[in-house]
Amino acid sequence: MIGNDMITWKLFIWFGLASVGLSAAGAVAALCADDHWSASSLRYRRRRTLAVSLTSAALAVFAAFIIGLWISLERPPLRTMGETRLWYSFFAILAGLFTYLRWRYRWILSFSTVLATVFVIINILRPEIHDQSLMPALQSPWFIPHVTVYMFSYSLLGCAFLLALVGLFSGKGDVLPAADTLVYVGTAFLTFGMLSGALWAKQAWGHYWSWDPKETWALVTWLCYLLYIHLRLVGRVSRRGLCLLLIFAFLCLQMCWWGVNYLPAAQDSVHVYNR
Template identity: 50%
Template sequence: MTLVEFPAIALAAVVCWAAGSLLQIPAKNSRIFGSLSWLFMLSGTLVLAWFLTSYWIALERPPLRTLGETRLWYAMLIPVVGFLVEYRYKIGWLKYYCMGLATVFLGINYLHPDVFEKALMPALQSPWFVPHVVVYLVGYVLLAASAVSGWHNVIQNFRGRRSEKGESMSHYLALLGFVLLTFGLIFGALWAKEAWGHYWTWDPKETWAFISWLAYLGYLHLVARKTDPRKLQWYLGLSFFVLLVCWFGVNYLPSAQNSVHTYSG
């Protein structure tokens, strides 16, 4: 399966998520509709998982080289976070935000289609490449969910409907995301040493990865200082913008034109 089939796959996933979301309305009074709703929502994610697996086989390499390929993984993984949160915390609203974000990224890929290319430059043939990218992807997914949860909590606080369970959820998502960001930095340094001979060169991508790590380290320091959790929801919501700059915004900076990470554009 190649990118030719992507529009149909993306449409199928979005239709499944939308149908599952709409079925949540009658599901409040019917277990049958509840089961159908989950069947559709899970099917949307499974369709993307099937496409990524097939695409991996067709490429004969992990589909993790370009921004478009990482967006596919992001679109597949972030709804899973919403589903798991509902299972763990019994909080149902996050999954709708997650499916919405996944739809946005599928839309970006549709409007800016990737190029089918099997070639993998020598630097990306390192055994550290896949662990580095996968760990970062999952970390970004968790931190995106944490940011969405943070903004939701901010709105709820304005409406006088504070949810300590929601604040706890956003905290633990951020904590897990930070752990993965840390491993991502370590794996990236090991990869850089093998590929370019240096653990760290203050390349624009590396610099922004470090800045984003510091942003979430700052969050943990504020937590340790027992800062009001309501204020921390603002912090989590705004910190994710730093990650977005690191993920793809840095590619548009003049200093990134000579970056060793230009392969990911």
């Protein structure tokens, strides 16, 4: 069914490495700009254009693989852990680029590259890509928006997590205004993901909410970010405390994303598709 000329997981190592390489080159280009260069100077703008072009090229290579895999699988690659990691890497680079363009942090592209690289390496070494077919419960128009929206929010909140780490350990400047925007947009997408999941669950299983372990952890994650947003509105909590909350929230997010698969109490989850 799958011809030799099609894009399959066998080719991922080349696409993945090329994309990570381009992203790393973009990160280096961004880092090479000096803090003292004015934002309007020609050499600064040249560096910036180079960094943005290289990162965009990395995104294009990654997108080409995802689209090719989609065509060869004859279904969206969103089901196995390996497939969702693919989207995560893609969105991590995208979120890094977004943050770089918006706030001009020189180092953010390095962080997002590292994040994307980790998931590319996991996919090369331990792909978890078996099970080519799409089980009936997942055959729904909700499937693609539900998963991609979650992956996008995870990558934005991943960048917020990196900012929180920087804020906690370097103490250089205030990272929270930038983290705020990432958290607001990330939480908006987290809300889309959770609510589209609820609407879909009603259609597929009969109940909007059934305290399935994945749902429970999604709610934990959502409440953490809700708490952060409301604490920020008052401003009575220390920066350190807020950074710690963002780190805790991201750990809960990991629990929701893949941790539940290993949690003994969650073995009856209806959300585990790759056993």
